[in-house]
Amino acid sequence: MGIAIKPTKIKQSVYLLVPKNIAELIDIDKSKSLTLKIKRNGSKSVLEYYIQ
Numbered sequence: 001m002g003i004a005i006k007p008t009k010i011k012q013s014v015y016l017l018v019p020k021n022i023a024e025l026i027d028i029d030k031s032k033s034l035t036l037k038i039k040r041n042g043s044k045s046v047l048e049y050y051i052q
Contacts (some may be wrong), residue, residue, distance in 0.1 A: 001050065003019070003049075005017065005018075005019075013046070016047075026051070027051070028051065032051055032052065033052040034049045034050055034051055034052065035049065035050040035052060036048070037049075037050070
């Protein structure tokens with residue numbers, strides 16, 4: 001099951017905000033680094049984040 005997240009635009013950048021309960025569930029905080037991989041599947045894209 002997925003959740004819908006609308007992008008937030010600040011100045012000339014676009015951010016995907018992680019809801020607090022999801023961040024707590026997967027143990028994301030300010031001290032963590034994440035790596036983003038983009039997978040393309042035809043006209044669709046999948047964003048995969050990896051916690052370092």
